[in-house]
Amino acid sequence: xxxxLIPTLSGNSMNTKIQQVCISDLWNWLETVVDxxxxxxxxLDMGIVRRIEIRDNGQLTISDLEGRTNANVPVNPENxxxxxxxxxxxxxxxxxxxxxxxxxxxxxxxxxxxxxxxEVLQPAWTTDWIPESARHKLREYGIAxxxxxxxxxxxxxxxxxxxxxxxxxxxxEKLAEYGSTACKALYRCKDCLEPFDYFKCx
Amino acid sequence: xxxxxxxLADNTQILGHRLGEWCGHGPELEIDMAMTNLALDLVGQSRxxxxxxxxxxxxxxxxxxxAYLRDAREFRNCLLVEQPNGDFARTVxxxxxxxxxxxxxxxxLCNSNDERLAAIAAKSLKEVTYHLRWSSEWxxxxxxxxxxSHRRIQDAFDHLWTYRGELLTPAPFETEAASAGYGVxxxxxxxxxxxxxADILYQATLRRxxxxxxxxxxxxxxxxxxxxxxxxxxxxxQRAYPNSVW
Numbered sequence: 001x002x003x004x005l006i007p008t009l010s011g012n013s014m015n016t017k018i019q020q021v022c023i024s025d026l027w028n029w030l031e032t033v034v035d036x037x038x039x040x041x042x043x044l045d046m047g048i049v050r051r052i053e054i055r056d057n058g059q060l061t062i063s064d065l066e067g068r069t070n071a072n073v074p075v076n077p078e079n080x081x082x083x084x085x086x087x088x089x090x091x092x093x094x095x096x097x098x099x100x101x102x103x104x105x106x107x108x109x110x111x112x113x114x115x116x117x118x119e120v121l122q123p124a125w126t127t128d129w130i131p132e133s134a135r136h137k138l139r140e141y142g143i144a145x146x147x148x149x150x151x152x153x154x155x156x157x158x159x160x161x162x163x164x165x166x167x168x169x170x171x172x173e174k175l176a177e178y179g180s181t182a183c184k185a186l187y188r189c190k191d192c193l194e195p196f197d198y199f200k201c202x
Numbered sequence: 203x204x205x206x207x208x209x210l211a212d213n214t215q216i217l218g219h220r221l222g223e224w225c226g227h228g229p230e231l232e233i234d235m236a237m238t239n240l241a242l243d244l245v246g247q248s249r250x251x252x253x254x255x256x257x258x259x260x261x262x263x264x265x266x267x268x269a270y271l272r273d274a275r276e277f278r279n280c281l282l283v284e285q286p287n288g289d290f291a292r293t294v295x296x297x298x299x300x301x302x303x304x305x306x307x308x309x310x311l312c313n314s315n316d317e318r319l320a321a322i323a324a325k326s327l328k329e330v331t332y333h334l335r336w337s338s339e340w341x342x343x344x345x346x347x348x349x350x351s352h353r354r355i356q357d358a359f360d361h362l363w364t365y366r367g368e369l370l371t372p373a374p375f376e377t378e379a380a381s382a383g384y385g386v387x388x389x390x391x392x393x394x395x396x397x398x399x400a401d402i403l404y405q406a407t408l409r410r411x412x413x414x415x416x417x418x419x420x421x422x423x424x425x426x427x428x429x430x431x432x433x434x435x436x437x438x439x440q441r442a443y444p445n446s447v448w
Contacts, residue, residue, distance in 0.1 A: 175232060
């Protein structure tokens with residue numbers, strides 16, 4: 001049911017050991033890890049990685065996804081212990097284990113052997129974190145991005161009008177509340193007649 | 203805290219398992235996928251509670267030990283969630299009775315003074331909002347549908363009504379949890395769930411069954427015979443091949 005893309009291991013540990021590595025490199029490498037369910041989005045697009053904590057020779061440095069703080073701080077792959085905080089999209093999402101494994105693989109390819117991936121629930125993940133650039137990628141891929149802000153009161157019984165990602169028509173209808181994954185609903189365009197996935201507000 | 207966490211974990215685990223039983227048997231492909239997606243959410247939520255409990259215990263037990271190696275008497279779930287799927291109307295009515303309680307329960311649990319519980323509740327609430335929406339829509343569609351669908355969903359509510367009382371009647375450990383500030387005062391959410399129920403039943407042109415004698419006991423480990431059969435299937439692999447792992 002779930003197609004899995006094994007990421008290409010970019011970089012070569014022999015080379016990177018010689019170069020100076022800093023925190024911005026960690027973020028750039030994580031940028032190559034994609035959501036196995038929606039391979040056009042990276043785990044950073046999705047806001048799944050919240051922050052990285054780096055312990056290097058007793059010194060703790062924290063870098064948040066938001067603003068990628070402390071990006072220029074150097075990191076030594078040989079000593080550094082990395083703690084990567086991720087937040088699940090849905091609690092039962094089967095992609096989370098895979099994403100954790102891909103994070104460790106990607107960082108291992110750059111010489112980091114001490115990497116722990118830890119789940120955090122607070123603040124709860126929301127589709128509001130998906131930036132416009134990623135929404136554009138979703139449309140190109142044929143998935144309609146979330147149409148409004150994720151507010152619980154509004155989600156209940158409010159019908160949203162969803163734009164067809166293929167022909168941009170707003171003349172669409174919902175076929176099923178749950179689509180190919182928990183995060184998507186199934187819609188149909190009444191103009192171009194194509195069915196499509198809609199990424200639900202969450 | 204232990205029993206309260208088990209109540210939350212077992213409710214979601216057992217209902218998740220029941221919905222999983224529909225996999226491959228749904229009346230339509232879309233409904234089949236919806237029910238298994240609901241199951242996935244619920245089992246995911248139960249894992250959060252089991253993991254938390256395992257950490258609090260500190261006895262080296264894991265979430266898997268808690269789900270697979272306890273007997274029926276040690277389960278704290280409400281009787282409602284262990285009731286068999288029956289026909290699709292029975293499943294929809296069971297889910298709606300649960301969701302219309304679960305939604306308001308989680309809203310209240312977001313204010314728990316236990317940070318971890320509040321975080322799990324906030325996360326779960328987003329998912330359960332869609333669960334309530336899904337089951338409400340189906341109650342309306344079946345109730346306000348054909349003569350047969352109306353009869354079947356009405357029968358389902360009549361049959362399951364006796365299990366509804368337990369959702370809103372606190373067990374001693376829930377009263378303790380509410381007064382300690384980490385639990386939920388069930389009296390405070392009762393009017394909210396009653397309103398939701400009345401509204402949806404009205405839209406569905408269904409009759410609210412009479413409140414009569416209500417079943418109870420699940421929360422203190424006295425279950426209907428159905429739970430034993432459910433566990434026999436759910437726990438089969440761990441019981442037959444102890445300590446096997448993926």
